[in-house]
Amino acid sequence: MEKAEIPFLSVSQLSELIKSRQVSPVEVVEGYLERIDRLNDRLYAYLTVCRDQAVEAARESERELARGEYRGPLHGVPVAAKDQLNTAGIRTTCGTPIFNDFVPDEDATVIAKLKSAGAILLGKLNMTEFGTTSLSHAFDTARNPWDLERFTGGSSSGSGGATAAFMCATSLGEDTGGSVRGPAAWCGLVGLRPTWGRVSRHGLRPGMWSMDTIGPLSRTVEDCALTLQAIAGHDPNDAYTWDVPVPDYRAALDGNLAGKRVGVVKELLYADVVEPEVRDAVSQSVQVLAELGAQVEEVSLPLARHANTISSVLRVEAPTNYRELIRERLQEIAHDNRISYLTWSLTPALAYYKALKLRALLRQEVLAALENADVLVMPTMGIAAPKIEPDPIIDSKESSNRNRAGLTTSFSLASSPALSICCGFTSENLPIGLQIGGKPFAEQTVLNVAYAYQQATDWHGRRPPI
Amino acid sequence: MKELTKDEVRGLGHAVGLEIQDPELTEVTYSLNALLEDLDHINPPGLDKVEPLPILLPPR
Numbered sequence: 001m002e003k004a005e006i007p008f009l010s011v012s013q014l015s016e017l018i019k020s021r022q023v024s025p026v027e028v029v030e031g032y033l034e035r036i037d038r039l040n041d042r043l044y045a046y047l048t049v050c051r052d053q054a055v056e057a058a059r060e061s062e063r064e065l066a067r068g069e070y071r072g073p074l075h076g077v078p079v080a081a082k083d084q085l086n087t088a089g090i091r092t093t094c095g096t097p098i099f100n101d102f103v104p105d106e107d108a109t110v111i112a113k114l115k116s117a118g119a120i121l122l123g124k125l126n127m128t129e130f131g132t133t134s135l136s137h138a139f140d141t142a143r144n145p146w147d148l149e150r151f152t153g154g155s156s157s158g159s160g161g162a163t164a165a166f167m168c169a170t171s172l173g174e175d176t177g178g179s180v181r182g183p184a185a186w187c188g189l190v191g192l193r194p195t196w197g198r199v200s201r202h203g204l205r206p207g208m209w210s211m212d213t214i215g216p217l218s219r220t221v222e223d224c225a226l227t228l229q230a231i232a233g234h235d236p237n238d239a240y241t242w243d244v245p246v247p248d249y250r251a252a253l254d255g256n257l258a259g260k261r262v263g264v265v266k267e268l269l270y271a272d273v274v275e276p277e278v279r280d281a282v283s284q285s286v287q288v289l290a291e292l293g294a295q296v297e298e299v300s301l302p303l304a305r306h307a308n309t310i311s312s313v314l315r316v317e318a319p320t321n322y323r324e325l326i327r328e329r330l331q332e333i334a335h336d337n338r339i340s341y342l343t344w345s346l347t348p349a350l351a352y353y354k355a356l357k358l359r360a361l362l363r364q365e366v367l368a369a370l371e372n373a374d375v376l377v378m379p380t381m382g383i384a385a386p387k388i389e390p391d392p393i394i395d396s397k398e399s400s401n402r403n404r405a406g407l408t409t410s411f412s413l414a415s416s417p418a419l420s421i422c423c424g425f426t427s428e429n430l431p432i433g434l435q436i437g438g439k440p441f442a443e444q445t446v447l448n449v450a451y452a453y454q455q456a457t458d459w460h461g462r463r464p465p466i
Numbered sequence: 467m468k469e470l471t472k473d474e475v476r477g478l479g480h481a482v483g484l485e486i487q488d489p490e491l492t493e494v495t496y497s498l499n500a501l502l503e504d505l506d507h508i509n510p511p512g513l514d515k516v517e518p519l520p521i522l523l524p525p526r
Binding site: 195196197210239240241242243302303306309310312313326327330338339340342343345346347348351353354355356357358359360361363364393394395396397398399400401415440 | 475478479482483484486489490492493494496497498499500501502503504505508510512513516517518519521522523524525
């Protein structure tokens, strides 16, 4: 196989070729590095490329294979991670020049787990500054491979861009309010937010402690399952991870939807922010699920329409991570985040308390709906990727809310898993995301519904024009 | 709901150790008022009775 063709393989395809020694991990890594060299100046997906470390890891990976030491399906597979995750000996910026020189001593647990599974880290991926709700980048703005003039989504912007442009086989992002699912939707990928507590956050630079999760962005559901498999599980370094068995996610992908109950969240499908092309694509994908044997009915989550407001008030948690920076180095923080951090710093405790109660009610709504449905579906984002524009000055109350298109926060607030999968394209050839949410710790159900859908459609076979 | 003035927002900032000046002060005032106004409008049944369980806690 030509080296230049290797990046277009799925993880599962690549894995078989590596295992059978038809391609070597060194060839694979070199194939990806060449693609990164060719594209990163246009996409700004990577902030740091770990060239030497990746090549050396590939050589070691090859030596292990020669000794008969096969680590599993990620052996020799090149991955990349959002620059919010600590990597030993490799700078970790969290998307801000303020941390330009920060080099952690220790890998985040998820990075250590990926390496232990045999994966090879190609580099660290771009992100919006501090991973906040805005699309502001402190470094060059990550560009969408489907249209270089458009955002990839945030905050895991480089994870979306790099994975969609075949600059890594699979990647990790971090999802607080939708930061994995948003880029997945706008870049045509599969992106999973696992249950809060399923994946360790140790070594993650925090956004909001009560909502941060780490999840995969991949091109296929099977690749997403393989990536999740490597990172899931209890970690004594994160007190909030659950010490419960991790299912075999790939084995759960049987694509059988017969009798599965699918609830369509009407408040989010028919929300004003959902553009007709998005609503049509999601409605058609629901029809596909029905044709595959699922029982579909509309469900109501009345509080879902307020999820972004509830989440915004809870962002009080975010500036607590950076008190000194906000006091001492405010002008070094990008405009949008500067205003957000100040606003969240001043949000009254009573407002926070009310938002916590609303969160509890919303979670009750989600869990009640999931009593009568195996999964809930809705659009991931109300619109396709917008054009890149500088963040505007806030000159009215109305202009202060710039995250209205995201429909992801209900599941973040419910601490439940949710996934975005490509379900079509707009007339401008921009991907559209279908969101599938499930019960806490039922990632395998969410993945299997997505798998059935992906097997029945061919959206994932399209390549961006780059 | 009565809106916060810029002076009040400046005072809130001072109380938490943040000296907020224009141009940020104007933007933060709009932003904070919008957020609190949006929250003020959300009053679903049961709000007074529910306890603020925010997350899923692992079994001990």
